[in-house]
Amino acid sequence: KTRLIACEEAWSIPEVAEELRKVARGPSQSSDKLLVGGIYDADHDTTGYGKMNFLEGLKDVEGQRLSQMDEYGVDMHLLTLTAPGVQMFDADTATELAALANDRMAAICAKYPRRFAGLGSFAPHSPKRAAKEIQRVMTDLKLNGMVVNGHTNGEYFDDPKFWPIFEAAEAMNATIYIHPRGPSDTLKGPLMDYAMDSAMWAYGVEVGTNMLRMMAGGVFDHFPNLKICVGHMGEMVPFFIWRINFMNSRAQQVGRAPRTKRSMEEYFKDNFVFTTSGVEDPLALRYAIDRMGIENVIWAIDYPYQPMKPAVDFIENFQCTDAERHALTHGNAERVFHIA
Ligand SMILES: COc1cc(C(=O)O)cc(C(=O)O)c1
Numbered sequence: 001k002t003r004l005i006a007c008e009e010a011w012s013i014p015e016v017a018e019e020l021r022k023v024a025r026g027p028s029q030s031s032d033k034l035l036v037g038g039i040y041d042a043d044h045d046t047t048g049y050g051k052m053n054f055l056e057g058l059k060d061v062e063g064q065r066l067s068q069m070d071e072y073g074v075d076m077h078l079l080t081l082t083a084p085g086v087q088m089f090d091a092d093t094a095t096e097l098a099a100l101a102n103d104r105m106a107a108i109c110a111k112y113p114r115r116f117a118g119l120g121s122f123a124p125h126s127p128k129r130a131a132k133e134i135q136r137v138m139t140d141l142k143l144n145g146m147v148v149n150g151h152t153n154g155e156y157f158d159d160p161k162f163w164p165i166f167e168a169a170e171a172m173n174a175t176i177y178i179h180p181r182g183p184s185d186t187l188k189g190p191l192m193d194y195a196m197d198s199a200m201w202a203y204g205v206e207v208g209t210n211m212l213r214m215m216a217g218g219v220f221d222h223f224p225n226l227k228i229c230v231g232h233m234g235e236m237v238p239f240f241i242w243r244i245n246f247m248n249s250r251a252q253q254v255g256r257a258p259r260t261k262r263s264m265e266e267y268f269k270d271n272f273v274f275t276t277s278g279v280e281d282p283l284a285l286r287y288a289i290d291r292m293g294i295e296n297v298i299w300a301i302d303y304p305y306q307p308m309k310p311a312v313d314f315i316e317n318f319q320c321t322d323a324e325r326h327a328l329t330h331g332n333a334e335r336v337f338h339i340a
């Protein structure tokens with residue numbers, strides 16, 4: 001039996017859940033308020049999220065989660081503080097709660113070193129303190145990388161204000177997982193109907209937009225060794241990479257886009273890896289492997305938002321070589337997230 005390491009596994013703590021409940025009842029106009037209200041303020045739920053009972057699954061580690069992992073043969077969950085993380089809170093509250101969540105996560109990983117690894121959180125709206133937390137997470141807490149959820153207050157990672165974060169992550173050899181959250185105020189417009197505001201569509205648009213801004217904005221010229229992980233089969237980018245590359249190159253030639261040292265395709269191949277979370281489609285996975293390279297593709301469940309068993313069946317039934325299976329199910333994760 002091959003080792004199964006699932007790499008986008010959501011988790012939360014009561015203090016963050018309580019703070020999100022306050023956001024749900026507060027004045028925020030963020031698109032995330034729908035989901036946050038549904039999950040953390042279920043008695044005012046208009047989304048159905050309350051009925052899906054995600055909050056219990058998020059806070060649980062040693063109960064249902066671990067017993068299902070045992071039942072379905074999942075060796076390890078790489079835990080992430082679930083979206084939108086601490087990014088809807090003011091910078092001070094966000095900095096404090098990220099550190100608290102990181103300490104709690106480290107305790108879980110210390111108690112179950114063969115079953116749980118974890119990605120630390122930080123407050124992007126306090127970049128210098130975020131850089132310090134990245135150092136603490138990677139040296140003192142010995143976690144496996146960092147996670148952040150898309151935009152913060154509508155600002156994207158091509159903005160140099162965030163670059164102390166990338167400097168610290170690159171120096172600490174910490175991969176940053178860019179997880180989705182609802183679209184920023186300027187992006188959300190027509191995305192707010194038909195339940196398109198989150199996992200169905202806007203999440204992919206939100207992360208994809210951030211990724212392209214980073215690549216086209218030259219982030220990886222400044223931080224050539226920075227490694228970014230995204231979920232959901234690469235947030236549509238692998239399927240559009242030819243057109244993205246062609247049109248950005250043309251724009252650079254006519255002076256419409258800034259010149260970059262490498263092409264969009266090279267940045268995506270060299271500086272990104274992506275997981276299969278929430279896309280249990282064998283054709284899409286085969287294309288992604290063949291197009292982007294097997295060393296860049298990592299299996300994930302997206303628990304508790306995706307049920308565990310179908311995600312395990314998906315990867316166990318996927319037609320691939322032994323070498324591909326080794327890479328997909330644990331080899332790539334061990335390399336990218338420093339898992340022993
Ligand atoms: C933070 O809340 C989430 C909700 C869902 C959903 O299935 O509705 C999916 C994800 C996800 O794809 O990570 C996250």
Ligand SMILES: [Mn+2]
Nearest residue numbers: 008010277302
């Ligand atoms: Mn997820």
